[in-house]
Amino acid sequence: MAKVELKNLTIKFGAFTAVKDVNLTINDGEFVVYLGPSGCGKTTTLRAVAGLQGTTTGDILFDGQRVNDLTASERNIAMVFQFVSLYPHLSIAENIVFPLKARGLKRAEIARKLEWVTEIFKLGDELKRYPGALAPGTTQKVALARAVVREPAVLLLDEPLSAIDEQFREEMRWELGHLQRELGVTTIYVTHDQREAMSLADRIVLMNDSRIVQVDKPHDLFFDPNSVFAGQFIGSPSMNFMDLNPVSGGYRLGNSDIILSDKAVPDVVRRSHNPVRMGLRPRDLQLVDEPPEVGIDVTVDDIFSVGRERYFSFRVGDDIAQGIDVRSDVAGQGHNIAIRPEGLVFFDGKSGDRIATLGAGA
CATH class of the missing domain: 3.40.50.300 (P-loop containing nucleotide triphosphate hydrolases)
Structure with a gap:
């Protein structure tokens, strides 16, 4: 050897x-x-x-x-x-x-x-x-x-x-x-x-x-x-990416009307002078039964199954994001979208290089 x-x-x-x-x-x-x-x-x-x-x-x-x-x-x-x-x-x-x-x-x-x-x-x-x-x-x-x-x-x-x-x-x-x-x-x-x-x-x-x-x-x-x-190439479905645009009390996701609370974003991202892209795996974006502590308000476009997993999709402006439907009542009409903050990763919008994460995401 x-x-x-x-x-x-x-x-x-x-x-x-x-x-x-x-x-x-x-x-x-x-x-x-x-x-x-x-x-x-x-x-x-x-x-x-x-x-x-x-x-x-x-x-x-x-x-x-x-x-x-x-x-x-x-x-x-x-x-x-x-x-x-x-x-x-x-x-x-x-x-x-x-x-x-x-x-x-x-x-x-x-x-x-x-x-x-x-x-x-x-x-x-x-x-x-x-x-x-x-x-x-x-x-x-x-x-x-x-x-x-x-x-x-x-x-x-x-x-x-x-x-x-x-x-x-x-x-x-x-x-x-x-x-x-x-x-x-x-x-x-x-x-x-x-x-x-x-x-x-x-x-x-x-x-x-x-x-x-x-x-x-x-x-x-x-x-x-x-x-x-790396985030795009690894994973199926791929990691979701969304541009962060600062607004009062949070960040607008891309060119959509979806607002992410600023408490989900680390200080190093707030201090960035360059545009920032946020990434999160579908497993860290979940359709849940009850209103989450950290989440976003969206309109769900589609719900579909891949093997044993049930996914949902929604639009972020012109882009489509995907997450996992973990509701116990799948017939319910609620669209409570929870974000696992430890799964968020942030990238420099110009270079594409990693900026920060709140946790290991495991």
Whole structure:
């Protein structure tokens, strides 16, 4: 296993900067997920760690050793791509041990490693079959087994579950997380799917526009976003955002007639000379039975269910906000909207950077 360090990493393609001044330390045995929209630089960063992509400036280190000039085969990494490529004319067992044979390992050592990885991935019943007879989830497990059997220092996964049907993906997410913890291999995983990132990662590296936006544990990234982008990208439904416009005794939300009491806003926000945007998760905006201590007066447009949760929506000027309906009497006509002050976060309206919060939001 290895500790991976990226120091001032920049990658350019002509005039286009794909990765800009990235600094990150990934600890030995850690499961780190790169998350972000398409084109943000996450796959380019992964390819640079793998040795498949050259760097413009900066260093990549494995356990303190600079590996920029080492080829992919010299770095002791294994990589699994989005679309699995198994040899169709070879059995599953032959596919798994192929990289071991290519390295010239002795037959006894190959047999030992095959037995070890077969037990970990629970593939004993599949070894004599061929790739064309496997379900998509099992095919991906074979690809992972083939990568892991080499006992790499670093395991790199480029959207390995995105080509799998949803019915298999949930199970594979659980299995992948379990396997990584059992193996203890340093793992870097790239995805644009926040569900995968939130369920798998020890830490998430959120990227946008070629830069790292925030590096945090999933819980902290969800509840304490450091920017408007982080709040928008993480969560489904997304965080609600509303501009705060000071009026007598409180703040008008956007260009609406909705007034938020000033007691819900911290002093640091009141003292701001720049425009302020307020963010809060739908879970912190609740439709309740009784008038709340801290709330707003709105007209509810719609009430709808997503799984076990019942949501409501309302307009804030030209925008739509969403919250959770927690009323016991769902047939009631009352529209009491409670705000959990500890869930409020505030951002600079110009830079989009975090200003303050009243609590952890947990």
